[in-house]
Amino acid sequence: MTSSEASGSSEVTTVSGIPLKVSYGPNDVPETAAQAAAVLPGEAPYLRGAHAQGYRSKPWRIFQLSGFGNPEDEAERIRYLLSKGGTGFIMEHDRMTGDHLYDVDHPEVVARREDVGISGAVILSARDFELALTGIDQSKYFAHPGGGVSQHAAFALAGYWTVAERRGLELHKLNGTGQADFFLTYIGCPPLTQIPPAAALRVNCDIVEYAAKVAPKWTPISMAAYNGADSGLNAYQELAALFACCVSHLDEIVARGNVPVEQVAYALGGVSFRVAMDFFEDICKLRVARKMWHRLLTTRYGITDPRALSLRIHIVTAGSAMTYQEPINNIVRGTVMGMAAVLGGVQSIGVSAYDEALSVPSEQAHRQSLRVQQILMHETNIPAVVDPLGGSYFIESLSAELEERAWAEFDRILDNGGFIQSLEDGSLHRMAGENAVAFQDSITSGDRKIVGVNLGDSDGDPFGIDGFEGSLDAFERGMARLKDLRASRDGRHVSRALDRLANTMRSGGNVMSGVMDAVRADASIGEVGDVYREVFGSWKFPVDF
Amino acid sequence: MEVPGGLLTGEPVRTHGKRVLMAKTSLDGHWRGINVVSRALRDAGYEVILAGMINADTIARVAGDEDVDLIGLNVGGRVEVVERILDTLASEAITVPVFAGGTIPHYAADRLAARGVECFPPGSTLEAIVEAADRLTAADPAASDHTP
Numbered sequence: 148m149t150s151s152e153a154s155g156s157s158e159v160t161t162v163s164g165i166p167l168k169v170s171y172g173p174n175d176v177p178e179t180a181a182q183a184a185a186v187l188p189g190e191a192p193y194l195r196g197a198h199a200q201g202y203r204s205k206p207w208r209i210f211q212l213s214g215f216g217n218p219e220d221e222a223e224r225i226r227y228l229l230s231k232g233g234t235g236f237i238m239e240h241d242r243m244t245g246d247h248l249y250d251v252d253h254p255e256v257v258a259r260r261e262d263v264g265i266s267g268a269v270i271l272s273a274r275d276f277e278l279a280l281t282g283i284d285q286s287k288y289f290a291h292p293g294g295g296v297s298q299h300a301a302f303a304l305a306g307y308w309t310v311a312e313r314r315g316l317e318l319h320k321l322n323g324t325g326q327a328d329f330f331l332t333y334i335g336c337p338p339l340t341q342i343p344p345a346a347a348l349r350v351n352c353d354i355v356e357y358a359a360k361v362a363p364k365w366t367p368i369s370m371a372a373y374n375g376a377d378s379g380l381n382a383y384q385e386l387a388a389l390f391a392c393c394v395s396h397l398d399e400i401v402a403r404g405n406v407p408v409e410q411v412a413y414a415l416g417g418v419s420f421r422v423a424m425d426f427f428e429d430i431c432k433l434r435v436a437r438k439m440w441h442r443l444l445t446t447r448y449g450i451t452d453p454r455a456l457s458l459r460i461h462i463v464t465a466g467s468a469m470t471y472q473e474p475i476n477n478i479v480r481g482t483v484m485g486m487a488a489v490l491g492g493v494q495s496i497g498v499s500a501y502d503e504a505l506s507v508p509s510e511q512a513h514r515q516s517l518r519v520q521q522i523l524m525h526e527t528n529i530p531a532v533v534d535p536l537g538g539s540y541f542i543e544s545l546s547a548e549l550e551e552r553a554w555a556e557f558d559r560i561l562d563n564g565g566f567i568q569s570l571e572d573g574s575l576h577r578m579a580g581e582n583a584v585a586f587q588d589s590i591t592s593g594d595r596k597i598v599g600v601n602l603g604d605s606d607g608d609p610f611g612i613d614g615f616e617g618s619l620d621a622f623e624r625g626m627a628r629l630k631d632l633r634a635s636r637d638g639r640h641v642s643r644a645l646d647r648l649a650n651t652m653r654s655g656g657n658v659m660s661g662v663m664d665a666v667r668a669d670a671s672i673g674e675v676g677d678v679y680r681e682v683f684g685s686w687k688f689p690v691d692f
Numbered sequence: 693m694e695v696p697g698g699l700l701t702g703e704p705v706r707t708h709g710k711r712v713l714m715a716k717t718s719l720d721g722h723w724r725g726i727n728v729v730s731r732a733l734r735d736a737g738y739e740v741i742l743a744g745m746i747n748a749d750t751i752a753r754v755a756g757d758e759d760v761d762l763i764g765l766n767v768g769g770r771v772e773v774v775e776r777i778l779d780t781l782a783s784e785a786i787t788v789p790v791f792a793g794g795t796i797p798h799y800a801a802d803r804l805a806a807r808g809v810e811c812f813p814p815g816s817t818l819e820a821i822v823e824a825a826d827r828l829t830a831a832d833p834a835a836s837d838h839t840p
Contacts, residue, residue, distance in 0.1 A: 242720035255719060258747035259776075262718045262769030336722050339745040378724050467724070471795075471814040504814045505797050583728050591817045600815040614797030688744070 161428040162586075163381035165548055171540035180547035183438060188492070188533040189457075193437040194546070196492040197457040201533030202524075206234075207488075208289060208495035209520045210461060214239030214268040215507045216618025217625075218278035221268035224513070226282055231514055232521055235289035235323075237497065238279060239267035239507075240303070241621065246296040246338040248676025251625035255339060264621025266507050267293075271625060271672050272632050276306035277313065285311050290323035296338060297347035298683075300327030300368065301354055301659050302675050305666035308362065312667070324366035324417060324461075325358075327351050328374065329392050333570045333686070334579060335374030342683040344567045350658045352399050355414060357659035359406045368396070371419035373463045375575070379583030382425070382432045383549050387556035388575060389418060389436075390443055391566040397448060408448050413455040416440060422484045422491070423465035429484075430536060431546040433460055433491030438546075439553060461495035462488035469503035473599035474612045477501035481519050489529055490536055496520055506614030573689030629671060636669040644668040645678055652682040708737040710829045712762040713755050716745045717777060717794075721768030725794060725814075729764065732818040733825055738762075748773075748780040755786050761829045765792040765809075771800035778807050789828040793821065 159167045168175070176184070183192055189199025198204055211228055213236060214221040225236045241264050243249060243256050250256075251269060263269060268279055270293070285307075294303025304325050308318055327350070332341055342350070351368050358367035372380070372389035380388055393415050400411045420436065422429045440458035444450040464484035469477040481498045488496050498516040500508035508516065523529060536542045560569050569575045589595035599605040648661035665675055714730050726742065734740045741758055743751075755763055763781075767774055774792065781788070792804060793812040801811040810828070812821050 243718075247719060255747060258749070259718060259769065259773045261772035262720065265718075265769050266720050335724075336720075339719055377722065505795060579724075580727055580731065583724050584731050587728050587732075587818055591819055597815070601817070613799060614795070 161382070161545070162423070162425040163383055163428060163549070163552070165428070165545065165552070171544050173540060175540055175544040177544075177547050180543050180550075184538050184543045188537075191453070191456060192441040193457045194434050195534040195537045197437060197459060197494065199533070201492060202489075202530035205494075206524060206530070207493060207520075208235045208461075209233050209517060209524075210235045210237060210289070210291070210495045211497050211513065211517055212237045212239045212463075213513065214279075214293075215266065215615075216264040216268060216621045218268050218270055218275045219281070220264075220618050221270075221279045222281040222283065224510070225279075227510065228513060228517060229283070229288065231517055233517060235291070235495070236283070237291040238270075238293040238303075238307075240293040240299070241265075241267040241269040242336075242338070244269055244271060244625070244672060245293060245299050245303070246336070247340065248298055248302065248672055248679055250671050250673025250676075251622060251629055253673055260622040261619075263625060264618055269621050269625040270306065271629055272669055273306050273309040273313075273666050274632060274669060275628060276310045280307075280310050285314065285321060286316055288322075290321075291326065292323065293326075295326040295328050295331045295371070296336070296341065297327050297329065297332045297344075297351065298338075298342045298676070298679055300325050301350060301662040302666065302672055304354065304358075304367070304659070305663045308663065309666050318362045319364065321362055322364050325354060325368050326371060327354060327368040328371040328419075329566070329570065330370065330372055330374035330378075330388070333688075334575060335378045337688045340680065340685040342679055343686040344570050346683040348395060348399060348567060351396060352403065353658040353660075355396070355400065355411055356403070356406050357657055357663075358414070359410055366414050366417040368415065369417050369419060369461070370415070371461075371463075373419050373421040375579060376421035376423070377465060377467050379579035379581070379586065380575070381582055382428050383552035384556050384578055384582075385420065386432060386436055386439060386549070386553035387560055388566065388569075389420070390439055390553075391557055391560040391569070393418070394443070394447070394561070395566045401448070409450050409452045409455050412444050412448065412450055413452065416455055416457075417459045417461065417494075419461040419463060421465050422462050422487045424468050424480065424484065426483060426487050427542065427545060428549070429487045430491045431542060431549050433462075433488070433493060434534070434537075434542075435546050435550045435553065436460060437492075439550060459495075460491070460493040461497070462491075462493045463497045464488070464499045466499045466503050469499050469501065470597060470599050471504035472605040473603075474501050474505065476599055477503065478515060478519065481516055482523070485519050485523055486529065489523055492534055502612055502615060505612070507617060509615035512615070571689065576689060632669060632671060641665070641668045641670050641674070645670055645674055648675070649678050649682060652678065706737050707739055709739070710737070710762070711739045711741065711758060711760045712764055712825065712829075713741045713743060713751070713758065713760040714764045714766065715743050715751050716766045716768060717773050718767070718769035719745055721766070721794075726764075726766040729766075729793060729818065729821055732822055733764070736822045736825070738825065748777040751777055752780045752784045752786055755781065755788055756784065760788055762825055763788055763790045764825075765790060765794075767792050767794035767796050767800075771796075771803050774800075774804060774809070775807065778809065791821075791824055791828060
């Protein structure tokens, strides 16, 4: 919320620029919005919640990102979080090797070897996945095995599933989610090289079709608009872009005709949004997301299955809202954002740790972020009533306004040729970039106040919190594991699997199936990456602003 | 001008002729920060070469070939990687001033300050960053070489 009280004006808007009145009454709620608000949670159009019983029937999943250093470090941190009350886990991989599909001895990695493992564990093969999952029961927990970036997704899923196979578990019983997220890959954190969006769309649909057969309980891919929002997309742009991205996938699935669109819609209907510090706007965004998903699936695809029509939402609280200055204040920010997620009725939450602006979380900060969720869940009674803000004149008015703007933006993206085209031509990047610059300008001008940053005269670090160092031997140990891997596996078996993968990619076969075979044969991440790069080439990031 | 990474910002609205090379030290990271800072520098009149994820050798080469007046490093990783970039610049006799921003813990900022690198952690204002750029390039005798 920005306020220009200093200039004597009383105009106040949301972060997305929606004007806010001083108070709201019945005349502020459009008739159609009032009708939707009169429907109970768990009933179409699901504005008020995906489930009638809300958190009474199923608490939200405490789903925190974790991982740094070596696979053993990651296993230890995941076990730690699960022992403290986490109810699922997200494996965070080293981005230099993971996002890029590079082996640790790739020249670009060696050039920055000290960075290896700083923000995720170095996981180079199925064997490394086994190490990272030591002591963790895959049949018990809902897992996100990594693969946020599109080109990494098939490898990460294959690694996790291969470990399950080696442990004698049946894939069709496993629960979890992939990501393969276009917002991370192409807007938020584009790697040095990445396969073009059209190739990623093809691979994503291959993953969906493969999972439909072998792991039907799994959410094979999940679009995380979080990474678009943290790059600058505002609330209604985030909604619009996410659904435009889902449309690009669903249209492709319909065109292929191999798997019923209802089934894919259900799988794709586990999405991720960002919650930041505009409390009510973000709550409304989550409510509206469910309503828009319902309308999109019914009108565009004729879907009637309620399981597909009720959107499930994972929330990550905004990393960018966490300040470097006076980091302990971030506990309050994490709490406020987590509370918005709960009031928005989401299924799964990850709260950023208070040392977010400094490093990956220390064990203490990680535990604290999990405690925020447990306090909200167990101490406050906030989860007792589903959609407790539903029917509020303000909430329904703001929800309606957001929805209207989101559909308008959605139509613009589709009129522009669709989501992929809007990535290719940089229009989404420009949209995000302009907002990011405007946001920063509002902090510079003082219109937007951030405690400890431009308000409160901070001296930087009064609480003595500094970055978590992690493990310093991740590069050397990764090199040793890679050497051992190459020496101890059946090299001809690997070569044949990689050849088959290349042929599959070229012939239009199922890429996920080919990656699975290569990973089962103990191919390394860089070897799989070489095939991707050879067949698909690389996309040029359209920075132009 | 072909810069590895292939990323160029648009032409500055007004230019004072000074050039800044913006690079990410790590293969990890979000682009929001470097984009916003690059845009602010461009708006302040700099010709910005937004090269992104280029390694130490390439930073040194581009800095030399493009005759830049300033190097901005977006740090998303360890201080040792930044120090290697500084070592590489020194070994190539490139004396262009360097400043840095990003997730830089205090101990790392102290080490970089000892090498003459001013750090702008999250929460730094664009005003302060542009002011530093102006100050650092004003002190650079090469800066006048291509002032229009």
